[in-house]
Amino acid sequence: MKYLHEFRDKGLASSLAAELEQLVDGPVRFMEVCGTHTMAVFRHGLRSILPEDLYLISGPGCPVCVTSAGYIDAFINVALIPRVTIATFGDMVRVPGTSGSLAHAGARGARIEVVYSPMDALDLADQRPKDLVVFPAIGFETTAPGVAATILEARRRKRENFTVFSAHKVMPPALDALMSNQRLKIQGLLCPGHVSTIIGAKAYKPLAEQYNLSCVIAGFEPIDILQALILLARQAVESRAEVENAYPRAVSWEGNDRAQGLISKVFEPVDAEWRGMGIIPGSGLALRPEFSEFDALERLDIKIPKAPEPKGCRCGEILIGRCLPPDCSLFAKGCTPLEPIGPCMVSTEGTCAAYYRYGRSFSS
Amino acid sequence: MKNKTILLDHGSGGLAGQELISGLFLKHLGNPVLSVLEDSAVIETGVGRLAFTTDSFVVDPVFFPGGDIGSLAVHGTINDLAMRGARPLCLSLGMILEEGLSLADLELIVISIKESSEKAGVPVVTGDTKVVPKGKGDKVFINTSGIGTVPDRVTISAGEARPGDIILLSGTIADHGVTILTRRAGISIKGDLKSDTMALHRFVQALVEALPGTIHTLRDPTRGGMATALCEIAKTAEVGMEIEESGIPIRPEVEAACELLGLDPLYLASEGKCLAFVAPDRSRRALDIMRSQPEGKDASIIGVVTKGPAGRVVLKTAVGGARMVESLSGEPLPRIC
Numbered sequence: 001m002k003y004l005h006e007f008r009d010k011g012l013a014s015s016l017a018a019e020l021e022q023l024v025d026g027p028v029r030f031m032e033v034c035g036t037h038t039m040a041v042f043r044h045g046l047r048s049i050l051p052e053d054l055y056l057i058s059g060p061g062c063p064v065c066v067t068s069a070g071y072i073d074a075f076i077n078v079a080l081i082p083r084v085t086i087a088t089f090g091d092m093v094r095v096p097g098t099s100g101s102l103a104h105a106g107a108r109g110a111r112i113e114v115v116y117s118p119m120d121a122l123d124l125a126d127q128r129p130k131d132l133v134v135f136p137a138i139g140f141e142t143t144a145p146g147v148a149a150t151i152l153e154a155r156r157r158k159r160e161n162f163t164v165f166s167a168h169k170v171m172p173p174a175l176d177a178l179m180s181n182q183r184l185k186i187q188g189l190l191c192p193g194h195v196s197t198i199i200g201a202k203a204y205k206p207l208a209e210q211y212n213l214s215c216v217i218a219g220f221e222p223i224d225i226l227q228a229l230i231l232l233a234r235q236a237v238e239s240r241a242e243v244e245n246a247y248p249r250a251v252s253w254e255g256n257d258r259a260q261g262l263i264s265k266v267f268e269p270v271d272a273e274w275r276g277m278g279i280i281p282g283s284g285l286a287l288r289p290e291f292s293e294f295d296a297l298e299r300l301d302i303k304i305p306k307a308p309e310p311k312g313c314r315c316g317e318i319l320i321g322r323c324l325p326p327d328c329s330l331f332a333k334g335c336t337p338l339e340p341i342g343p344c345m346v347s348t349e350g351t352c353a354a355y356y357r358y359g360r361s362f363s364s
Numbered sequence: 365m366k367n368k369t370i371l372l373d374h375g376s377g378g379l380a381g382q383e384l385i386s387g388l389f390l391k392h393l394g395n396p397v398l399s400v401l402e403d404s405a406v407i408e409t410g411v412g413r414l415a416f417t418t419d420s421f422v423v424d425p426v427f428f429p430g431g432d433i434g435s436l437a438v439h440g441t442i443n444d445l446a447m448r449g450a451r452p453l454c455l456s457l458g459m460i461l462e463e464g465l466s467l468a469d470l471e472l473i474v475i476s477i478k479e480s481s482e483k484a485g486v487p488v489v490t491g492d493t494k495v496v497p498k499g500k501g502d503k504v505f506i507n508t509s510g511i512g513t514v515p516d517r518v519t520i521s522a523g524e525a526r527p528g529d530i531i532l533l534s535g536t537i538a539d540h541g542v543t544i545l546t547r548r549a550g551i552s553i554k555g556d557l558k559s560d561t562m563a564l565h566r567f568v569q570a571l572v573e574a575l576p577g578t579i580h581t582l583r584d585p586t587r588g589g590m591a592t593a594l595c596e597i598a599k600t601a602e603v604g605m606e607i608e609e610s611g612i613p614i615r616p617e618v619e620a621a622c623e624l625l626g627l628d629p630l631y632l633a634s635e636g637k638c639l640a641f642v643a644p645d646r647s648r649r650a651l652d653i654m655r656s657q658p659e660g661k662d663a664s665i666i667g668v669v670t671k672g673p674a675g676r677v678v679l680k681t682a683v684g685g686a687r688m689v690e691s692l693s694g695e696p697l698p699r700i701c
Contacts, residue, residue, distance in 0.1 A: 004623065010610075013683045043628070045685025094373070107369040116549045116625070222683040337693035338379045348626060358687045 003249075007221030008044070016226040017049040023233035024051040029185055030232050031321055033175065034192035035062030035349025036220055042358035044222045054229070057184075057321035058354075060174055060274060061192050063139040064091045064347035065319055068273045069307035071167045072097040072343075075136045078165065078300060079110040085131040087121035090114045091347045092136060096340055098307050118143075118150035118164075125154070125162035134296045136165045141198040144168050144285055145259035148266035151287070151294050163296035168285035169272055171195050172203055177280045179211040184321055188214035188232040190225070193247045198263075200255025204243045212241045219247040266291055275309070275343065276316025315342035318351050325355040332356055375422075377587020377633070378692030382596075401600075402521055403447040403583065406514055415450030417441060418509040426473070426503050428547050430539075430558030433506055434476035436635060439563045440586070441510040442484055446565040447582045447638065449520040449572050450512030455481065457491040457508055462501035473504060484563040486510070512565075518572060524580040525601035529669040530647035532640045534567070534654055535560070535662040536613045537590050541632025542621045553624070555617030562636035567659035571640065574653050581641035584634070588692040591630040593639060594677045595691040602674035607667035607689065610682045630679075631692045641669060 032038055038058045041047060050056070060066050076097050079086045086102060093102045093112060106112040111131065115121045118135055125133040137147045147164060154162045171192065178184065191204055196217045204215035214235040218228030228246035235242065245251055263285065272284025287295040296302060309316060313335070314328040325331045325344070335341040337353055344350035373380040390399055397405045404417030421437045431439075438455065445452045457477065461470065481488055539560040546553055564584065572579055581601070585593040590612070598605050614629055622629045636659065642650045647665065654660030677689040 004619070008683045010682065010684045013685075017684075042687060043681075044683045045679065045681040045687035046683070048686045049684060103371050103373070104369065107371055116551065120550070222681075222685075336379075338373075338383065357690050357693075 004221070007219070007223040009223065013049070013222055013226060016223065016230060020054070020226065020230050020233055021051045023230065023237055024054050027053045027055065028187055028233065028236050029055045029057060030188045030190055030229065031057045031059045031184075031186045032190040033059040033061040033171070034194065035065070035347065035351070036194065037061070037190055037192070037218065037225065038351050038354050039349055040220050040222070040225060042354045046222060046225060050229070054233070057186065058318070058351040059321060060178065060277065060319045061140070061171070062319075062344065062347050062349040062351070063143070063169070064095055065315060065343045065350050066169065066274045066276070067095075067138050067167050067343065068275050069097060069309055070273070070304045073307045074302055074304050075165065076100065076102060076105050077305075078134055078296065078302065079105040079112060080108070081300065083131050085111040085113060085124065085128055085133045087113045087115045087124050087133050087135050089116075089138070091349075092138065094340065095343045095346045096310065118147045119153070122150050122154050122157070122159060122162050125159050126157070129161060132161050132163060132299070134163050134165050134300075136167065138167045140169055140171050140192075140195050141263065142194040144267060145198065145256075145262045148262040151266050151291055152262075154294055155291075160293070163294050163299050164287065165296035165302070166267070166286055168267065169274065169283055170269070170285060171199070172207070173280050173283035174274060174277065175207055177277055177283075178320055179207060179213060181320070186213070186321065187236050188216065190228055190232065191215050191217040193217060193219045193224070193250060196247065196251040196255070198256050198259045201243050201245045201251060201253045203255070208241050208243050214241050215243045217245045217247045217251050219250065276319040310341045313342035315344045315352070318344055325352040328352070376692060378592060380693065382691070400521070400523070403444040404450065404510070404512070406448055406450075412516075413514040415445050415448045415512040415514050416509070417444040418507065419444060421506045421508070422502070423544065424502060425544075425547055426469070428543055428559055430543060431561040431635075432473060432476050433504060434473040435480040436559075436561050437506040437508045438477055438480040438484065438486070439561050439635060441508040442486055442563045442565050443584045443638070445510050445512035446563075446568040447520070447584055448514060449518035449568065449579070449582070450514045451569065452484070452486040452510055452512040452565050454487055454489040455508050455510045457488045458506065459491070459493045460501055460505040461493065461495045462503050463495055463498040465503050470504065480563070484565065486563075486565075515572075517576065520572070520579060520582050522581055522583065522597045522600040525597050525603055525641040525669055526580060527603055527669050527671045528644050529580055529641040530644050530665055531605065531607070531667040531669065532642060532647065532650055532654060533590070533613065533664055533666045534564070534638045534640070534660040535636070536615050536618065537585065537634055537637065538614060538618050538622065538629035538632035540635040541589065542618045542627070542629070545625065545627070545632070546621055549625070551621075551625070553617055553621045555620070557617055557621065560634055560636040562659060564636060564638055564659055567654075567657050568638065570657060571650060571653050575642070575646050575650055578643040578646040579640055579650070580643065581639075583639045585637060585639060586633045586635060589629070589631040589633055590639065591628075591677070591689045592691045594689060595675065597641070598677050599675040601669075602672065604670040604672040604674065604676040605667055605678070606670055607677065607679045609679055611664050611666040613662045613664045630689065
């Protein structure tokens with residue numbers, strides 16, 4: 001397949017791995033911010049060919065995982081309101097709240113439909129004119145433009161029974177909050193390829209300068225990731241801290257103007273709670289007042305309940321690289337993909353799910 | 365069982381289903397024949413052995429490219445018999461219809477059942493129909509049971525897989541799963557995505573007759589996909605496995621759809637493929653026999669059985685890495701960013 005097999009070439013991968021081995025001659029710690037990177041590293045078995053001294057720490061880039069327990073409870077509460085249909089991305093369905101998940105709400109009669117795009121949720125509203133369709137909007141700068149475009153389309157269609165429950169988040173403030181924590185000792189960031197297509201490589205410049213942090217944007221194929229790690233390792237060797245783009249076929253310096261325009265037309269920044277990191281100023285996206293008719297929080301007068309994190313669950317620490325899944329006493333015991341306790345075990349991009357599915361009891 | 369209600373997860377062919385089977389059904393119904401959990405049960409009759417199996421079909425959509433619920437119900441049960449090396453004799457057909465189903469659709473399904481069963485040479489010999497009120501079912505649910513005879517000296521089962529066995533796959537993976545998922549999501553992919561539903565009994569018979577005693581295990585990787593099938597066999601036979609990712613046949617359009625939806629094809633269903641565990645000295649011959657038949661034209665050697673640790677399936681990735689393969693847990697879900 002074009003642009004797939006070229007980036008999974010065994011010969012190329014082994015020569016890149018050898019080059020990386022040469023560059024890494026002492027312990028280095030890099031963080032892969034994005035959950036899709038976490039999964040790709042495991043799925044392709046990259047850990048078995050990386051230098052032993054290269055530590056890859058998973059970051060807060062799984063949208064399901066960073067959504068706080070209070071929001072999950074609120075989604076479930078909304079699902080149980082009569083004549084409401086929840087149209088959601090599949091990953092959300094199994095995330096446990098304080099009691100049960102959307103899947104459990106479905107078993108109690110709530111209408112839960114899995115959709116693949118917000119536009120499908122709008123179409124569902126067309127098909128079910130008597131229901132109020134609520135779309136729990138999670139995700140980062142990658143998902144937000146599509147949701148914004150859907151809201152504009154809903155207005156064009158004069159759809160009165162379509163609403164968005166925004167739990168959207170944006171990446172730069174969270175990375176800034178993370179890096180201001182000295183204890184992490186991260187030398188470089190493997191920056192999220194998808195988010196960067198929207199916000200552009202320039203978005204990492206302040207981070208690189210303020211925290212003396214190497215930032216390399218990476219694609220999601222094995223060769224992309226290896227190349228980006230080489231750039232990070234080389235910066236470490238040469239004591240540089242710059243923004244480099246190892247994913248130029250998708251990411252530009254400026255990013256996607258149109259998508260950025262859509263986000264700022266429909267959303268405005270708000271303070272948002274991140275699991276494991278607490279409230280980060282300006283890190284969330286709420287619907288602007290002029291779109292309040294599509295705002296589920298307004299229409300249904302929703303208050304986000306205070307919800308404790310599940311007992312014993314260390315997702316919060318795992319999300320900020322402070323511990324690894326096997327450090328959690330619940331991992332693979334009380335908490336499995338079958339009966340997840342924390343969100344990192346549910347999402348296909350969650351660090352715990354990746355460790356469980358691909359990484360347990362296996363070392364090269 | 366910590367979950368107090370049945371969730372969709374319990375039907376996805378992964379760990380939740382396995383837990384339901386062992387924690388509830390086997391707890392109450394377990395017996396030496398049932399508890400081995402093979403694709404079909406083999407029963408001593410005093411005058412030979414019978415294979416007996418049953419399967420229910422609830423696929424949505426009912427009609428899909430490459431087949432429909434009717435052909436699937438015929439092929440699925442025939443294949444469960446074939447996976448024990450049995451020769452299918454006959455099928456039963458139980459139908460649960462939802463009030464409001466169009467008679468024209470029902471007739472299409474019945475004609476499809478007739479055509480698949482005639483083509484396979486396995487007749488439907490008994491049946492039953494029930495109707496439930498609208499909203500209490502979803503168009504049509506079908507149950508088929510099948511009986512077959514097991515030839516003398518054929519002892520194919522999961523527990524027979526042994527270290528050194530070569531693992532063959534009769535063709536491309538994930539065709540059925542991807543077709544259904546993309547249909548359900550209303551996603552159209554350029555290319556010819558269609559279900560691979562077909563009967564494998566003749567294909568298996570040719571293999572077993574040509575290589576008596578050397579085909580140790582057969583399994584059709586349906587729900588839960590190839591990964592789950594391999595893990596189950598590794599656990600039952602108390603062996604390990606090493607699989608070469610680059611040896612696994614997959615159609616380009618299926619691979620593209622999986623990449624697009626964030627699905628791992630190792631976990632998606634096939635409905636006309638089988639895994640065969642073959643003694644090493646006969647594996648080339650087995651591959652030739654597979655490839656000489658239309659059902660196995662894309663057959664490939666995908667790996668080898670190792671001593672263990674028991675239950676451990678390792679995938680050598682195409683890019684040169686290695687990782688563990690686990691059973692499916694949770695329904696295959698699309699990615700969100």
